[in-house]
Amino acid sequence: MLADEPAGADGKAWLTPPGAERSESRADWWLFKPAKTGLVKATGGQHATEYRRNDDRVERIASQLARCLGLPAAEVRLARRDALEGCLSRYAIPDGWSMASGDLVLAEFDGYVSCANDPKVKERSGHNLSNIQVLMDGLFGPPFGAFSDVPAFDVFAGYLVFDAWIANTDRHAVNWAMLYRGNDVCLAPSFDHGSALGSGLRDTGIPADVDAWCARGMAGRFEGGRSRTLVDLALDAVQRGGPKAGEWLRKLAAITPEQSREILRGVPGLSVATSTFMGTVLETNQRRLCA
Structure with missing residues (x-):
């Protein structure tokens, strides 16, 4: 250790x-x-x-x-x-780089309320797409793979599409970050998705109406998020972004239910009821995003 x-x-x-x-x-x-x-x-x-x-x-x-x-x-x-x-x-930080949470880098924006002491608070003032887009203007995605020349906000829009797909309601400002190396700044990879897919549900609490459960997935960690669904936030981010932002929806539409269910089947310890529920959530949210 x-x-x-x-x-x-x-x-x-x-x-x-x-x-x-x-x-x-x-x-x-x-x-x-x-x-x-x-x-x-x-x-x-x-x-x-x-x-x-x-x-x-x-x-x-x-x-x-x-x-x-x-x-x-x-x-x-x-x-x-x-x-x-x-x-x-x-460890998600490449050698030679350091990381600062979204909470730290948004502190310079008027009206932003830090979540350092309590990241779980909903309706976080200043944690909104407008501020995030201004923050990421002229920056790019993670400095490896295919994203080093992709606009940072377009990649971030992909994070929100991903959240909406997997029903991740916990994208507060400490659950995304920026990377720094000298004068270089870029978006960090996505991380901390454990609150998705109804991870806290027991088999006896799995909802019978999955469509209704998915529709109640709100972007509560964002300003105004109590009245805004994850899907609406993701689609707004895609609309605000450039051409690369729109590619996330096309990529998502190409994923088959069998691909998702194969991943679920490979995870030990999931009950049949939970695995079935998660697979249905993914299909439902994919349909909502790509309609």
Whole structure:
């Protein structure tokens, strides 16, 4: 183990393969995130009970779905650390670069309210597409692969399309970031997707009407997001962006339900009911975005 991760309260830790900790490169750093638990409220005089959430499994699913979409995102693998199940997320900052959260870089905008002390607050003033587009004007996507010459906002629009597809309601300003190296600035890969696909639902809580459940997916971490769906926010971002922003919808439309379900089948520990629900969510949101 290298060190504990100070952000969050879930026992995260940076790990490396044997010998890699002596390297100056951080390419082999992985953040271990233990599986989370939820709490079932007590009824009828009984004690509240804990249950295992699917956040770690959803992180793995999202990593593979992002690859399927061609989206730059953190690589995630399922893992076990001693008796703890969880996932490993590869260090997303290239060597020689540093990272600053969206919360830090938006601080210069009038009216922006920082979420450093409480990122979960909804209706975050100043966390809106207008400010983000101004911030990213003239900048580009992550400095590797096919995105180093793609406008940063067009790539960010892809992150929002991805959120709407996987029902990720947790894109607050600490869950996206910019990369810095000297005078160079660019968008960081997408990361932290564990709150997607109803990861906190138990089998007994899976909704019968998936269409209605998807329609209630709101962009609550954005200004005005309580009354705006993830799909509406994503389509607005695509409309505001350039030609590359529109390509995300074309890429999404080309993904078949079987591709998504194959990814879901490859994740151990998912019940049939949960896997079926997640597959239906992906099909439903794909239809809503690409109609």
